Amino acid sequence: MLGLYLNYFIHGFGIIILAQNMTALSNSWHTSIKIVSFVISGIGIGRLFAYLLTGALADLLNRKLLIYLGMAAYFIFAVGMVTTKNIAVAYAMAILAGVANSALDAGTYPTLVEVSGGNGYGTVLIKGAMSAGEFVLPLLVAWLADYQLWFGWSFMVMAGLLVVNVLNLLPITFAQRIQTSAAADSIAASRSMTGKKVVQTILLLAYGYSSMALMIWFTQWITIFAQRVFHYSNLAAHGLLSLYSIGSIVGVFVLFYLLKIGTNEFILLIGLNLLALLSLVVLIRAGGEVWLANAMSLIFGFSAASGVMQTGLTVFMKLYPAHRGLVTGAFYFFGSIASFTVPLISGSLSVHSVGTAFSANLLVAGSGFLLMLVLALISHSREVN
Template identity: 60%
Template sequence: MEIAPGSQTTVNINKWRLSLTLYLNYLIHGFGIIILAQNMTALGNSWNVPLKTVSFVISGIGVGRLIAYLITGSLADLLSRKLFVVIGMLCYLVFAVGMVMNPSIPVAYGLAILAGIANSALDAGTYTTLVEINHGKGDGTILLKGFMSLGEFILPILVATLANHEWWFGWSFIVMAAIIVLNFINVLTVRFPNHAELKQLNQAVSQTSHGPRGFKKVVATILLLGYGYTSMALMIWFTQWITLFAQQQLHFGETAAHFILSLYSIGSITGVIILFILLNRAVSELKLLIALNLTAVVALAILLFAGRIVWLANLASLIFGFAAAGGAMQTGLTVFMKLFPSHHGMITGAFYFFGSIASFTVPLITGLLSAQSIALAFSGDLIVGLVGTVIVIVLAGLHRTK
């Protein structure tokens, strides 16, 4: 089915402005993903609690995602995409401002939950919109990861600068809030596609859908939900503990330890650009996923077993960011959406619901492991990477034999 020319013209109105607005929200989200982990020591001192308790607070982000993803994903197919983008921004604003008011642990945990809800609302309104205005192609969603990585690159430098000058750590949260306010003004005035336009776009995509059928489709669905968990866990595990691992196990200084996470972000941004180019040239998404997951496993092994060689650790972090955080999760979501082209919101919600389980469980698991040693807490990421690699290999086999 072809989209009517008039409808196509309407959909393209302000497309670039809409896309840029959505991408800027993921710069903010890049801050939100790691801002608690990057300020663990400062927050622990502010609250007079050990790192284990701060890690527990961070797990609240996963709880918020668990609460919200299935709800926001399903409602995004029924209600306005713009509504959920606005909700996500407002929740992140309350989180950023609230965290610098020196809350109690229960209040801080509630704010972390709110950040998780913000994440789910943004995903429900954003991924669906970008896929639909790009006629079912997922390359636009890869750029979301680029802006997330840009935020993840900027924030550690900001945190390290504040620490080195002995300035108040809360300025990192204030900067996040300021960006939200500026972009919120733009969001209120930009137009999103309406329901009639979205219906035509989704019907057109349905005509070209392909993938496993019957029982194999059920198995593929289960595997993709599992990949939603492992792909998110792989990144969260790394970003939460790499700085402390570099300081305590590799004996890096504070600036060098924060810089290794910035290198991860540079790798991620590089991966986004290369993956965007490859997907535009119709390279197989599943072949890319296999290559990326295998590369991430190798990079983690280098960090664990040869990380005291500074240049090698830096290179491994760069490569890991390229492979694990350069759009691999978003590519997995695109594969999932192609299985269910008429239910983008629901599929996005389900996929990231399993990612939210990772957001909740990883801080708890690693918090317990860190009581034994930071090295043990960090090394568990290698197991996650291996499981994710097996999943995408089996998934590729199912698609070949559909």
């Protein structure tokens, strides 16, 4: 299954590659950073259209096929984005990246949950692979800029890795999807939307939005925020995102271990969301204290990007074990709404100031904490009853 995780290392590139090249892309397209931010929102549009479809298909078709479709779409995105000067074509490429993301998720998450007997600790490692990609890419972008090399090489590296992984996955045969009996499906359907479970479903869908928005908001604006508000150098500003990624990678292994030994998922979700909120508050107030900004970026990555979104999805899958693919699609459908709306909202706020655009993420962090707190209380009440 190493190839599945390598796909998410590449996806780590895809998540932030446009944001990390915003200035270079605006120069290449002869447009403003605001327009580049709007192009980035196309990723959310692609996810929005694709997630429910790919989620349903994952419960019906061969999941390896979906994964290959996702890889092909990402390859076209990587090559197409740096070979076009047309904003409309660039927006279409961003939409295609969103489709790629949804196809990979729909094929990969249910597969990993099923091979681990219904447990979700394997999906947490997906976040580790993504974080590794998010750590490497800013360093690559900064290195290219420092040596005045073409920014498009970062996209070409992404495309090359996809080609390598296609060859890696060719001989691998995926296990058939575990089928449930008709009786089990009927029982699951009858219980699926009754009483407090309706509220739990709504809260988890909302968390699909907030947990994705929290990470996207941070990764899109932290570099420019550090440069324009804290007046950091190019390397120091990009370094904050790399530290965020290091924190995420460390958090993934900690969370993986805690879930493996049976730690309560709700305790982890509440605690990590609270820590993310507090670290973001300190970071925004860090000012010129580079060491403090570095430390808070590390802690924010540890808490907000350690796999809490994937853990939330695991909780959701446990509510509907007969429809893991569809649940994955629905959960990330709301995440895709975040991918679409965050660049639009933050881009509009940036007209006032970059500081305002970045600081608004505090509202998202607070909402994620409250959602998990309420969900835990309702779930505990449901178990008691």
